[in-house]
Amino acid sequence: MGLLLGMALGRLRLEAHLRARQQEQEALLQRLLQAQEEERRRIARGLHDDISQALLALSLRIDDLRDRCTPGASLDRADFSALKQALYDALDEVHRIIFNLRPQILDDMGLVPAAMWLAQEHLQRRGVETSFEVSGRQRRLPEPVETVAFRVIQEAVVNIQRHAQATSAHLALTFKPDALDILVLDNGQGFDPNQVRVHPGQPRGLGLLGMRERLALVHGTLTITSKPGQGTIIHAHIPLAKAEPQSREGGAP
Structure with missing residues (x-):
C-alpha cells in the first residue's frame, strides 16, 4: 500500500513539474513574441520618422531643381520626372516594409x-x-x-x-x-x-x-x-x- 501511495505521489509531482515547465515555456514564448512586436514597432517608427522624411525632403529638392532647370541643360524636365518617379517607388517600398513590420493602421x-x-x-x-x-x-x-x-x-x-x-x-x-x-x-x-x-x-x-x-x-x-x-x-x-x-x-x- 505504501509503495502504491509513493508511486502515486511521485506521479503527481512529475505532472506538476511538467505543467510548470510548460507554463514557463509558454511565458517565455509570449515574452519573445512581445519583444519581437516591440522591435517591429521601433524599426517601423525609425523608417517612418527618418527615411520617409528624408525621401520626402529629397522630393521637394528635386522639384526645386526642376523648376530652376534652364532650356538646353544636360538634365531636362523629363529626366527630373523620371528621377522623381524612382523616388516615389522607393518611398512606396519603404511604406510597404513599414506596414509589414508593424502596420500603424492596426494600432490606430x-x-x-x-x-x-x-x-x-x-x-x-x-x-x-x-x-x-x-x-x-x-x-x-x-x-x-x-x-x-x-x-x-x-x-x-x-x-x-x-x-x-x-x-x-x-x-x-x-x-x-x-x-x-x-x-x-x-x-x-x-x-x-x-x-x-x-x-x-x-x-x-x-x-x-x-x-x-x-x-x-x-x-x-x-x-x-x-x-x-x-x-x-x-x-x-x-x-x-x-x-x-x-x-x-x-x-x-
Missing part, C-alpha cells in the same frame, strides 16, 4: 481595416478576386488578440499569394460576445496538411507552425482543411474571455 484603427488592407495589398492587387465579410459587433479587441489575429491573417493571405495559385479568395471575421473567428479560404491548388505535419521545415509548414504558436498564446486554435486541387480553408478561433477579460476602448461601434 484596429483589426478590420488592417485585415482589409492585407487582402487588397496581397491578393486584389495581384489579380486574386477577393471578398471580405465582417459579422457580429465589430469592436476593438485587446492588443495581444489583435496582434495575433493580424499575424494569422497575414500568414494566410501571404500563403495564398505565394503558394495557392488561386483566382479567388474570401476573408471573414466574426465577432462574437466571447470569441473571434477568422476564416480565410481560397480556390487554389490546395495541399495535404498531413504532409506539412510530417515535413514542418518547409516554408508553408513553418508559417502554419508560427500561426499555431501565436494562437496558443491567446488560447486560440487553428483548423486547416485542404486537399490537392480543392483549395484551402483556414479557421482560427480565439476565445476572448480567456484571451483578455476586457476589450480596449474605442474602435468601431
Whole structure:
C-alpha cells in the first residue's frame, strides 16, 4: 500500500513539474513574441520618422531643381520626372516594409481595416478576386488578440499569394460576445496538411507552425482543411474571455 501511495505521489509531482515547465515555456514564448512586436514597432517608427522624411525632403529638392532647370541643360524636365518617379517607388517600398513590420493602421484603427488592407495589398492587387465579410459587433479587441489575429491573417493571405495559385479568395471575421473567428479560404491548388505535419521545415509548414504558436498564446486554435486541387480553408478561433477579460476602448461601434 505504501509503495502504491509513493508511486502515486511521485506521479503527481512529475505532472506538476511538467505543467510548470510548460507554463514557463509558454511565458517565455509570449515574452519573445512581445519583444519581437516591440522591435517591429521601433524599426517601423525609425523608417517612418527618418527615411520617409528624408525621401520626402529629397522630393521637394528635386522639384526645386526642376523648376530652376534652364532650356538646353544636360538634365531636362523629363529626366527630373523620371528621377522623381524612382523616388516615389522607393518611398512606396519603404511604406510597404513599414506596414509589414508593424502596420500603424492596426494600432490606430484596429483589426478590420488592417485585415482589409492585407487582402487588397496581397491578393486584389495581384489579380486574386477577393471578398471580405465582417459579422457580429465589430469592436476593438485587446492588443495581444489583435496582434495575433493580424499575424494569422497575414500568414494566410501571404500563403495564398505565394503558394495557392488561386483566382479567388474570401476573408471573414466574426465577432462574437466571447470569441473571434477568422476564416480565410481560397480556390487554389490546395495541399495535404498531413504532409506539412510530417515535413514542418518547409516554408508553408513553418508559417502554419508560427500561426499555431501565436494562437496558443491567446488560447486560440487553428483548423486547416485542404486537399490537392480543392483549395484551402483556414479557421482560427480565439476565445476572448480567456484571451483578455476586457476589450480596449474605442474602435468601431
